Amino acid sequence: MDLQGPSMAVDTGCSSSLVAVHLACQSLQNQESNLCLVGGVNLILSPEPTIAFSQARMMSADGRCKTFDASADGYVRGEGCAVVVLKRLSNALHDGDRILAIIRGSAVNQDGQSNGITAPNSLSQQAVIRQALKNAQVQPAQISYIEAHGTGTSLGDPIEVNARAGAFNAILVARWGNGGSIC
Template sequence: TDLYELSGTDVSVAAGRISYVLGLMGPSFVHDTACSSSLVSLHQACHSLRQRECDLPLAGGVGLLIDPDEMIGLSQGGMLAPDGSCKTFDANANGYVRGEGCGMIVLKRLSDATADGDNILAIIRGSMVNHDGHSSGLTAPRGPAQVSVIT
């Protein structure tokens, strides 16, 4: 095993590699918070803009299905929808569906984007991050905790 293989497969190196390749300076984070990782990344990017730690942050997420044992375990644990259909907010929901993907967005302060004549596609008015704390199970959502981040 060579040094580059080790650093190439280490999750903590991923953001640093992007900064290195693109010549970016400033905060560089990897957030591994399961399903919420890309939203936590967005939240941190907004925070960095507000704190003037950077002027043009990138925020994104990647989901890969690399380990077959993980899929087998999730299936055996009854967490995956047996029919392969995700039925969010449906009384007939019977699990979730996994998929692979990658997405990245570039953020900028509204005042800077307006001054630069940028094509503004969206405005982020706010973001919050929390944890459900104690609930009926580690993977079970707790309504009041989730409501607290949207009210």
């Protein structure tokens, strides 16, 4: 295929695919690339990680993930693979490509100190949401989809939901005053 330009593997745990999309968008914006193939894959090649996650009580006891549900008790491991093709919008329009979505902006940060992988840092999550909205130059009301970590635990899920509500509420209050909130 004679592919050229940046090529790298990204392993950030649960966010690897989204970080890879972020890096590809930056490559397009910086004109390092004209087209990016971004792939993500998860394969379960040995039993040791599953055993360790089970012993740490991170896995759902009944094998069903109940993310954002009151009965959430852990997640379920799975395998999968996906690839997306990214181009600058102007190039895709010029080439007559079928456009399925537009990425207006993204952001990446580190959780910092937290209570572990199943308990995200609410303030860090709020900060990355605010930065992504700023980078995208969009208003909170324009958001139609949010990718969530969804730990599937009674500890982590409420932290994540409250972080989302806190980020969007803080943006709305800063812009329109303390007239209401969204949750």
